[in-house]
Amino acid sequence: xxxxxxxxxxxxxxxxxxxxxxxxxxxxxxxxxxxxxxxxxxxxxxxxxxxxxxxxxxxxxxxxxxxxxxxxxxxxxxxxxxxxxxxxxxxxxxxxxxxxxxxxxxxxxxxxxxxxxxxxxxxxxxxxxxxxxxxxxxxxxxxxxxxxxxxxxxxxxxxxxxxxxxxxxxxxxxxxxxxxxxxxxxxxxxxxxxxxxxxxxxxxxxxxxxxxxxxxxxxxxxxxxxxxxxxxxxxxxxxxxxxxxxxxxxxxxxxxxxxxxxxxxx
Amino acid sequence: xxxxxxxxxxxxxxxxxxxxxxxxxxxxxxxxxxxxxxxxxxxxxxxxxxxxxxxxxxxxxxxxxxxxxxxxxxxxxxxxxxxxxxxxxxxxxxxxxxxxxxxxxxxxxxxxxxxxxxxxxxxxxxxxxxxxxxxxxxxxxxxxxxxxxxxxxxxxxxxxxxxxxxxxxxxxxxxxxxxxxxxxxxxxxxxxxxxxxxxxxxxxxxxxxxxxxxxxxxxxxxxxxxxxxxxxxxxxxxxxxxxxxxxxxxxxxxxxxxxxxxxxxxxxxxxxxxxxxxxxxxxxxxxxxxxxxxxxxxxxxxxxxxxxxxxxxxxxxxxxxxxxx
Amino acid sequence: xxxxxxxxxxxxxxxxxxxxxxxxxxxxxxxxxxxxxxxxxxxxxxxxxxxxxxxxxxxxxxxxxxxxxxxxxxxxxxxxxxxxxxxxxxxxxxxxxxxxxxxxxxxxxxxxxxxxxxxxxxxxxxxxxxxxxxxxxxxxxxxxxxxxxxxxxxxxxxxxxxxxxxxxxxxxxxxxxxxxxxxxxxxxxxxxxxxxxxxxxxxxxxxxxxxxxxxxxxxxxxxxxxxxxxxxxxxxxxxxxxxxxxxxxxxxxxxxxxxxxxxxxxxxxxxxxxxxxxxxxxxxxxxxxxxxxxxxxxxxxxxxxxxxxxxxx
Numbered sequence: 001x002x003x004x005x006x007x008x009x010x011x012x013x014x015x016x017x018x019x020x021x022x023x024x025x026x027x028x029x030x031x032x033x034x035x036x037x038x039x040x041x042x043x044x045x046x047x048x049x050x051x052x053x054x055x056x057x058x059x060x061x062x063x064x065x066x067x068x069x070x071x072x073x074x075x076x077x078x079x080x081x082x083x084x085x086x087x088x089x090x091x092x093x094x095x096x097x098x099x100x101x102x103x104x105x106x107x108x109x110x111x112x113x114x115x116x117x118x119x120x121x122x123x124x125x126x127x128x129x130x131x132x133x134x135x136x137x138x139x140x141x142x143x144x145x146x147x148x149x150x151x152x153x154x155x156x157x158x159x160x161x162x163x164x165x166x167x168x169x170x171x172x173x174x175x176x177x178x179x180x181x182x183x184x185x186x187x188x189x190x191x192x193x194x195x196x197x198x199x200x201x202x203x204x205x206x207x208x209x210x211x212x213x214x215x216x217x218x219x220x221x222x223x224x225x226x227x228x229x230x231x232x233x234x235x236x237x238x239x240x241x242x243x244x245x246x247x248x249x250x251x252x253x254x255x256x257x258x259x260x261x262x263x264x265x266x
Numbered sequence: 267x268x269x270x271x272x273x274x275x276x277x278x279x280x281x282x283x284x285x286x287x288x289x290x291x292x293x294x295x296x297x298x299x300x301x302x303x304x305x306x307x308x309x310x311x312x313x314x315x316x317x318x319x320x321x322x323x324x325x326x327x328x329x330x331x332x333x334x335x336x337x338x339x340x341x342x343x344x345x346x347x348x349x350x351x352x353x354x355x356x357x358x359x360x361x362x363x364x365x366x367x368x369x370x371x372x373x374x375x376x377x378x379x380x381x382x383x384x385x386x387x388x389x390x391x392x393x394x395x396x397x398x399x400x401x402x403x404x405x406x407x408x409x410x411x412x413x414x415x416x417x418x419x420x421x422x423x424x425x426x427x428x429x430x431x432x433x434x435x436x437x438x439x440x441x442x443x444x445x446x447x448x449x450x451x452x453x454x455x456x457x458x459x460x461x462x463x464x465x466x467x468x469x470x471x472x473x474x475x476x477x478x479x480x481x482x483x484x485x486x487x488x489x490x491x492x493x494x495x496x497x498x499x500x501x502x503x504x505x506x507x508x509x510x511x512x513x514x515x516x517x518x519x520x521x522x523x524x525x526x527x528x529x530x531x532x533x534x535x536x537x538x539x540x541x542x543x544x545x546x547x548x549x550x551x552x553x554x555x556x557x558x559x560x561x562x563x564x565x566x567x568x569x570x571x572x573x574x575x576x577x578x579x580x581x582x583x584x585x586x587x588x589x590x591x
Numbered sequence: 592x593x594x595x596x597x598x599x600x601x602x603x604x605x606x607x608x609x610x611x612x613x614x615x616x617x618x619x620x621x622x623x624x625x626x627x628x629x630x631x632x633x634x635x636x637x638x639x640x641x642x643x644x645x646x647x648x649x650x651x652x653x654x655x656x657x658x659x660x661x662x663x664x665x666x667x668x669x670x671x672x673x674x675x676x677x678x679x680x681x682x683x684x685x686x687x688x689x690x691x692x693x694x695x696x697x698x699x700x701x702x703x704x705x706x707x708x709x710x711x712x713x714x715x716x717x718x719x720x721x722x723x724x725x726x727x728x729x730x731x732x733x734x735x736x737x738x739x740x741x742x743x744x745x746x747x748x749x750x751x752x753x754x755x756x757x758x759x760x761x762x763x764x765x766x767x768x769x770x771x772x773x774x775x776x777x778x779x780x781x782x783x784x785x786x787x788x789x790x791x792x793x794x795x796x797x798x799x800x801x802x803x804x805x806x807x808x809x810x811x812x813x814x815x816x817x818x819x820x821x822x823x824x825x826x827x828x829x830x831x832x833x834x835x836x837x838x839x840x841x842x843x844x845x846x847x848x849x850x851x852x853x854x855x856x857x858x859x860x861x862x863x864x865x866x867x868x869x870x871x872x873x874x875x876x877x878x879x880x881x882x883x884x885x886x887x888x889x890x891x892x893x894x895x896x897x898x899x900x901x902x903x904x
Contacts, residue, residue: 352811
């Protein structure tokens with residue numbers, strides 16, 4: 001059993017490690033400029049010159065995909081971390097204070113949850129109007145409800161424990177009890193939720209970009225690359241497969257990592 | 267016909283864990299007479315529940331009976347196929363479990379759960395089943411059976427739930443009821459009521475009861491005979507009176523000494539040093555030797571025979587019969 | 592009964608909150624809707640006239656109730672892009688999404704229930720490991736990429752359908768359903784993964800429950816234990832799962848309709864967002880959210896009927 005968990009975790013770390021190092025290296029070096037078009041070399045196949053071929057504008061797909069990794073990961077990390085932050089604040093407040101605060105927060109969370117994920121993101125994009133950081137704010141909202149729920153139920157579980165009562169007797173402020181005494185107990189659960197959240201964020205971001213409402217061209221994003229390649233599927237399925245495969249592999253990496261963490265926690 | 271209802275001979279039970287195969291319960295011999303209450307006592311993890319489940323044919327998939335015989339009313343249970351065995355379960359042999367809340371189906375009405383055995387094993391009409399169900403509920407001391415049959419388990423108290431379990435176990439008038447720690451999860455007052463009920467049922471129906479418990483007090487109160495288990499083996503067996511007044515095995519002595527009683531007031535209670543060995547630990551000599559204060563050299567090397575001390579008392583200990591105290 | 596009543600109050604409360612949130616969100620959108628409709632060169636008189644006509648000079652609560660009563664009467668104003676009543680646009684595209692949802696849902700149920708049972712029954716055996724691995728992959732594939740692969744594989748390579756040549760349900764219903772199979776499959780596959788995982792866990796939990804052991808001790812066979820005892824206990828998590836899945840399908844169809852160029856709700860939504868056709872977006876958002884709220888309500892009521900232990904918390 002233990003061996004299998006470690007395998008899941010190692011595989012996850014390995015995959016994510018590769019994707020992150022590709023993304024980081026794209027800051028310093030890409031084989032070609034990811035934005036330069038070269039119509040004479042459109043739809044090139046796999047070759048030594050172009051590792052993963054070229055797209056409909058003759059841009060090097062490999063260069064674009066690793067540059068895209070940078071933006072996709074950036075958006076995913078920003079959205080999940082801000083979602084976690086808001087989730088922690090709201091969840092601790094609702095769980096620890098209870099009563100009216102709990103009722104208000106949870107009813108609003110319920111209401112937000114009534115919008116299917118992608119619809120909520122789309123509405124947010126509409127409301128916020130398209131801008132550079134719109135996608136981050138829109139996707140952040142998606143993660144607030146689930147993190148709030150997780151933190152709230154964890155808080156309820158620890159709220160009546162002896163160590164919390166002791167802190168109350170000593171006279172610790174509610175804020176201190178919430179953040180210093182209760183929160184650290186929730187780290188393991190939060191960790192696995194964050195990892196799963198990252199894989200969901202990547203799926204959501206690429207979905208939004210595919211719809212043309214995420215990262216805006218010419219910045220390469222996996223979802224948008226896939227959309228642009230779809231029109232030319234007949235000539236060059238490769239330019240659609242490469243970004244698609246990158247999404248799958250990255251998401252798989254986070255899922256393996258999450259699975260490993262979850263099993264280790266049990 | 268002999269008066270023996272159930273007889274286990276050289277019973278060995280294997281536990282398969284991942285790739286290892288462990289013989290846990292090993293070479294067990296015991297017999298239960300018709301209509302008696304037979305107690306099995308031991309610390310948790312000694313294999314008493316496993317033994318009970320093996321008789322009732324309820325072992326989990328990774329646990330197998332690897333050798334031996336279980337003769338029940340002249341039939342070897344281990345030779346029966348699944349279907350034949352199933353016809354006896356709940357009819358001739360039935361069980362009462364420890365945790366009545368989880369052992370009852372949470373989403374099935376009480377009436378249906380109690381009458382289920384009749385439905386499976388008899389051809390009675392719906393009406394007759396209904397009548398018999400109400401009848402048996404009254405027998406186990408439940409006052410308003412007409413209302414109860416339409417209740418769900420979560421609506422009842424712990425004691426009532428255990429009465430329901432017992433009602434369902436005896437509705438087919440079985441020859442043997444196996445009660446696996448039936449009172450452990452209950453309050454002391456309720457415990458006593460349930461024990462009375464079991465004794466009562468034993469008398470009115472004449473069914474034998476195998477009563478499993480870690481509580482010596484409970485065992486001494488209701489059992490005719492008792493077997494003491496330690497680490498997968500029965501180490502001592504005999505009439506309850508004889509075992510409790512003249513314990514032979516050092517382990518049994520330790521157990522009895524650790525019961526707080528009136529005349530020990532003021533003295534510090536004896537406790538048995540060490541703990542039950544892990545299941546993977548190597549078996550050699552007397553299993554109890556490591557914790558035994560009087561263990562001799564041979565106790566560590568050879569396994570003591572299981573021998574008759576008097577006509578109604580058996581023990582496997584080299585030190586048995588010695589007058590130590 | 593008390594539970595249902597209380598749940599009904601929560602339902603109304605959630606509906607209210609959803610509508611308020613939506614209304615406020617669309618109210619704070621920068622940009623004047625009048626300007627959007629008339630263009631920037633319109634005369635001030637016309638602007639004032641339209642503002643009054645649209646009720647934009649009223650206070651916020653008044654506008655909210657006007658808007659809400661319009662919604663409830665299925666009268667949500669006109670689309671800016673198409674200059675047609677929003678509701679006629681929605682009712683035109685609704686059947687496509689409804690059928691897509693229905694087919695995806697059937698596929699999910701059809702595949703996930705047996706696979707979940709197999710995985711649970713042969714827990715940790717080879718078949719379970721294979722199912723778990725496939726499940727892991729299926730939840731990692733974005734549905735739109737599956738859609739693109741299907742278009743390429745079944746449309747271009749095997750020519751099982753003609754991508755982009757949507758068949759209208761009025762003209763050829765069988766052809767319409769045929770065209771929907773691959774989109775439905777693209778929505779279903781990731782959800783099958785989720786469902787199998789969920790079912791496996793809850794079935795294993797049920798099969799190890801104490802009451803199952805009791806049922807065997809009474810002389811029940813495997814099938815009787817499964818049908819008489821486990822089934823009803825497993826039904827509750829199944830209901831929860833179905834509720835979850837329908838919401839996921841709605842989400843998935845928004846994207847997949849775009850991939851396969853299906854003229855459903857999702858495509859209407861995306862084209863409205865691109866055009867900033869606010870009345871359509873707002874109505875779609877609120878209708879879809881209402882559907883989700885009602886599904887959750889139905890699931891909770893069903894759970895209450897299945898499991899009498901669920902009471903007011």
